[in-house]
Amino acid sequence: MPGNIDFDMTAKAGRVLYDNYDITNAKGVLEVKNKTIYFKDMGMNMLDGTVKMNGSYATIDPKKPKVDVDFGIEKMDIQKAFTAFNTVKLLAPVAKFAKGVFSTNLKFNSDLDQNMMPVYSSINAEGLTNIIQAVLDGFEPLNKLASALSSDKFKKLELNNVLTKFKIKDGRLNVAPFDIKKEGILMNIQGSNGLDQSMDYQLGLNVPRAMLGAKANETANAFIAKLNSKAGTNVAMSETIKVNAVLGGTILKPTINLKYGAGDAKAGAKEAVNQVVAEKKRRLKPLLRLNLIPSNHKQQKKLKMRLPIKLMVFLRRKVNKVLVCSSSF
Numbered sequence: 001m002p003g004n005i006d007f008d009m010t011a012k013a014g015r016v017l018y019d020n021y022d023i024t025n026a027k028g029v030l031e032v033k034n035k036t037i038y039f040k041d042m043g044m045n046m047l048d049g050t051v052k053m054n055g056s057y058a059t060i061d062p063k064k065p066k067v068d069v070d071f072g073i074e075k076m077d078i079q080k081a082f083t084a085f086n087t088v089k090l091l092a093p094v095a096k097f098a099k100g101v102f103s104t105n106l107k108f109n110s111d112l113d114q115n116m117m118p119v120y121s122s123i124n125a126e127g128l129t130n131i132i133q134a135v136l137d138g139f140e141p142l143n144k145l146a147s148a149l150s151s152d153k154f155k156k157l158e159l160n161n162v163l164t165k166f167k168i169k170d171g172r173l174n175v176a177p178f179d180i181k182k183e184g185i186l187m188n189i190q191g192s193n194g195l196d197q198s199m200d201y202q203l204g205l206n207v208p209r210a211m212l213g214a215k216a217n218e219t220a221n222a223f224i225a226k227l228n229s230k231a232g233t234n235v236a237m238s239e240t241i242k243v244n245a246v247l248g249g250t251i252l253k254p255t256i257n258l259k260y261g262a263g264d265a266k267a268g269a270k271e272a273v274n275q276v277v278a279e280k281k282r283r284l285k286p287l288l289r290l291n292l293i294p295s296n297h298k299q300q301k302k303l304k305m306r307l308p309i310k311l312m313v314f315l316r317r318k319v320n321k322v323l324v325c326s327s328s329f
Contacts, residue, residue, distance in 0.1 A: 002035070003034065003035045005032050005033070006032065006033040007031075007032055007033075008029065008030070008031045009029070009030045009031075009032075010027075010028075010029050010030075011026070011027065011028060011029070011030055012026070012027040013026045013027070016044075020083075020084060021084060022046065023044045024044070024045045024046070025043070025044060025045045026042070026043070026044040027043055027044075028042030028043060028053075029041060029042075034060070035058065035059045035060050036056050036057065036058040036059070036060070037056065037057045037058075038056045039055050039056065039057075039069065040054055042054070046076075047077050047080040047084055048075070048076060048077040048080060048101075049073055049075045049077065049101075049103075050073070050074045050075070051071065051072070051073050051074075051076075052071070052073075052074075053069050053071050053072070054069070054070050055067065055068050055069030055070055055108075056068050056069070057112075064111055064112075065111070065112045065116075066112065067108070067109065067110055068108075068109040069107075069108050069109070070106075070108075071104070071105065071106050071107075071108060071127075072104075072105050073102075073103055073104045073105075073106075074103045075103055076101065076103070077100075077101060078095050078098045078100050078101065078102055078134060079095075079099055081095065082095040082096050086117065086118075086120075087118060087120065090120055090195055091120075091123075091168060091172075091173045091195065092173060093193070093197065093251050094136070094139060094251075097136055097138045097139040098135065098136045098139075098159075099135050099137075100131065100132065100133045100134025100135060101132045101134070102129055102131050102132060102134070103129070103130045103132060104127055104128065104129040104130070105127050105128055106125055106126065106127025106128075106129075107125060107126055107127060108123070108124075108125040109123075109124050109125070110122050110123040110124070110125075120171065120195055121170070121171045121195065123168050123169075123171075124168065124169055125166075125167070126165075126166065126167040126168070127165075127166060128164070128165050128166075129166065130161060130162070130163050131159045131160075131161070131162040131163075132160070132161060133159070133161075134159045135156065135157070135158050135159070136158075136159065137155070140251065140252055140253075140254055141201070141247050141251070141254040141256075142155055142156075142157065143155055144247070144254045144256045145203070145245060145247070145256060148245070148256050148258055149207070149212055149243070149258075150212060151212055153182075153183065153185075153211055157180065158182070159180065162178060162179075162180060164176065164178045165178075171194055171195040171196075172192045172194045173192060173193055173194075174191075174192040175189070175190055175192065175201075176190060177190040178190070183211075184208050184211070185205060185206065185207050185208070185211065186205065187203060187204070187205045188203065188204040188205075189201060189203055190202055193251065196250075197250045197251045197252065198248075198249070198250055199247060199248065199249065199251060200246075200247070200248055201246070201247040202244070202245070202246055202247075203243075203244070203246075203247065204242070204243075204244055204245075205242070205243040205244075205245065206241070206242055206243075207240065207241050207242075207243055208239060208240055208241075209239055209240070209241055210239075212241065241260060242260070243258060243259070243260055244258070244259040244260075245257070245258050
């Protein structure tokens, strides 16, 4: 961009064919100065959605041009976005297996190469995406999770109004924690994936036992038995099992590591306390029948004051042991 140009222009075009983009109803203001093109209130229709943008394209260093743009995208087709944008292919490959519609607001800046394409390792971006409606099917990490849990219900996900915050930095897409609900299953997802297709995602699931296969139930029962053995408790497995899954490897060759729990840790601790209290009451009953509790009023009063304190100290130690043991698996 020449440095001696300085002008403003209001642009409007019914249709623009650029690269593999078919753009309609493009309009906005272009300001050119200081070897930079500024986009102001630009709007257009493309890929079945609408795009609004404000930003700049700078050629102050002709060998290293830069783009810095705020995008507002509404109701764009996921498959068409995957086909059109190389950035989506490289940093959001899951889109290849999703059919539906999304909206997003993002701030994006990057160096550009000689072909006006982003230098992917230089991309810095952050934003919020709303997956308005989508079906995710054929995604290998989900197939791996379904196999590990012995349940085909995890092979296919239907998403509706799922909000996800994200950030792109140092060649990785980092996704903030978000929730998905499916047929009684609550799934929390967070993690990252990179330009090299590597991934590191943590999944926290609360799954009804009835949805798990026999092998997964056996593994969960063994976990709880081990926890009870270490903690000296008798916590029973609830009808909802907590599963923590770590997805690693690559998008096409994922690895998975599962850890099971008895459900919510607080609920498990509460159950352990209830069991211990019941056991203490059971042991005190024979003492009452044998008149081993002091008959003297003052001694009874002292005993009543000491027993709750001792019992609470005992219970606190017991609960802490349950929580420590559960976190060690």
